[in-house]
Amino acid sequence: MSSVGGDGLPSVHVKVLFVTPECYPLVKTGGLADVAGALPLALAPLGVESRVLLPAYPGVRAKLEGVARVAALPGLFGGAGELVEGTTADGLRVLLLDAPHLFHREQGGPYLGPDGTDWPDNHLRFGALSWVGAQISMGRVGGWQPDLVHLHDWQAALTAAYLHFDKESADAPASLLTIHNLAFQGLFPATTRKALKLPAEVLHVDGMEYWDQLSFLKAGVQWCDHLSTVSPTYAREILTPEEGMGFDGLLRARAHELTGIVNGIDLDVWDPETDPHLAAPYSSRRLAAKSKNTAALQRELGLDVRADVPLFGLVSRLTEQKGLDVLLDALPRLVATGAQLAVLGTGAAFLEDGFRAAAAAHPGQIATVIGFDEALSHRIQAGAHTVLVPSRFEPCGLTQLYGLRYGSLPVVSRVGGLADTVIDANTAALRSGVATGVQFSPVQPDPLAVAIERTVEWFADRPAWQRAQRRAMASDVGWGTAAEQDRSLYAKVVEHRLG
Numbered sequence: 001m002s003s004v005g006g007d008g009l010p011s012v013h014v015k016v017l018f019v020t021p022e023c024y025p026l027v028k029t030g031g032l033a034d035v036a037g038a039l040p041l042a043l044a045p046l047g048v049e050s051r052v053l054l055p056a057y058p059g060v061r062a063k064l065e066g067v068a069r070v071a072a073l074p075g076l077f078g079g080a081g082e083l084v085e086g087t088t089a090d091g092l093r094v095l096l097l098d099a100p101h102l103f104h105r106e107q108g109g110p111y112l113g114p115d116g117t118d119w120p121d122n123h124l125r126f127g128a129l130s131w132v133g134a135q136i137s138m139g140r141v142g143g144w145q146p147d148l149v150h151l152h153d154w155q156a157a158l159t160a161a162y163l164h165f166d167k168e169s170a171d172a173p174a175s176l177l178t179i180h181n182l183a184f185q186g187l188f189p190a191t192t193r194k195a196l197k198l199p200a201e202v203l204h205v206d207g208m209e210y211w212d213q214l215s216f217l218k219a220g221v222q223w224c225d226h227l228s229t230v231s232p233t234y235a236r237e238i239l240t241p242e243e244g245m246g247f248d249g250l251l252r253a254r255a256h257e258l259t260g261i262v263n264g265i266d267l268d269v270w271d272p273e274t275d276p277h278l279a280a281p282y283s284s285r286r287l288a289a290k291s292k293n294t295a296a297l298q299r300e301l302g303l304d305v306r307a308d309v310p311l312f313g314l315v316s317r318l319t320e321q322k323g324l325d326v327l328l329d330a331l332p333r334l335v336a337t338g339a340q341l342a343v344l345g346t347g348a349a350f351l352e353d354g355f356r357a358a359a360a361a362h363p364g365q366i367a368t369v370i371g372f373d374e375a376l377s378h379r380i381q382a383g384a385h386t387v388l389v390p391s392r393f394e395p396c397g398l399t400q401l402y403g404l405r406y407g408s409l410p411v412v413s414r415v416g417g418l419a420d421t422v423i424d425a426n427t428a429a430l431r432s433g434v435a436t437g438v439q440f441s442p443v444q445p446d447p448l449a450v451a452i453e454r455t456v457e458w459f460a461d462r463p464a465w466q467r468a469q470r471r472a473m474a475s476d477v478g479w480g481t482a483a484e485q486d487r488s489l490y491a492k493v494v495e496h497r498l499g
């Protein structure tokens, strides 16, 4: 790092290695990919030089330009691999861990095999990613050493253990773990320790032992210099026994080293004026054109083409975390209002079946598409009047941010990042003209149904609704603020490390 100042000067130069299991547009299963793809680019003008390390899943290498081999990695957890470097079309500098025995699998996804269960060797796959992250961090491969290594979720968190137990650990860079979702803790049998080249000390309550297992996430929580998560509210929630998922005690012990920073979204990818997926471009000045997207979406999904009722959109992993069983229970009340619902998602069989059945029972009013479809997700954000996010917990959430940007007012549970980004249309907020959506609590069918009914009522007052749409579209949802906060945090953590 050439210099550090807490004054926001762009001359400050910090080198950061991101270690992540996914990165948009190379590979994506959820919001973490968006963060890993966008944050480094947003940090560049602030003087942060980033490289992103991730596995070379099938097809990823071909998406990079100027691919060159950086280092051979023989003896990498049961096979040979190599580290290659390349650049995305956006200029993101990427380091790929290309290890065919761990990552070249034609079927299945980054974490799950074709049968929908975890790959049995996930400990080795993400142990290898973390180990290579540690070697780069120590300046041993790649010829480039970061000032700070920024680890994302359990799949990268073991890097902290390798650095902690490294014989030259005094020379390790500063480290930061971002917890995108505390529900995923990277738990593996204690017997995997040897294959992971970890010393016996890790199997201790003050190490990474977790109820007789090894937790990769715990390694990051124990040994990173600083921790962050993706909203201030979630940072507070995870300190409580109710939301701490067994980690609350550990996290409380480090509460003064835990920072909440709300994610941004890529304003170029998510721009209703230029979005190539839309039937018609629109903006807050040309809001009327949004209705063309509504009609196109209704036609595409077989919904009745109507402009007089609100169309609720939902783009989500179909899991209980997302409160979608609660939405299924509240559906009769949504249907009774006459509103429409468009669902895009994939996940738990009972939820897929539930939404399929709802669509079959209410043709023209409810449409369900099971699958992962980036283009359709854009068309739903544009065509829906409002987006539903009824999560039981939500570290940050991205779809409500897209909803704000697209003038599709979010209806959200009052948790985590949802609480931090949407301003509820209560009387005071409506009178002072600041409301951008609807919040409800607790996550139960009745409060959700009431929120849906409030939204339908609000939608009927078109001038008030349109004012809120324009406000929502002007919300600060880009990466600018988050990048500045992250840059300041990097500077603080590096300074602290240097003592």
Ligand code: ADP
Residues within 6 Å of the ligand: 029, 030, 031, 032, 034, 315, 316, 317, 344, 345, 346, 371, 372, 373, 374, 377, 396, 397, 398, 399, 400
């Ligand atoms: P999480 O990371 O918990 O899944 P987020 O709201 O943070 O939730 O991010 C989800 C991301 O994945 C968003 O970019 C959303 O648009 C996208 N997404 C989720 N499900 C689908 C789907 N079925 N098709 C397309 N995109 C999806």
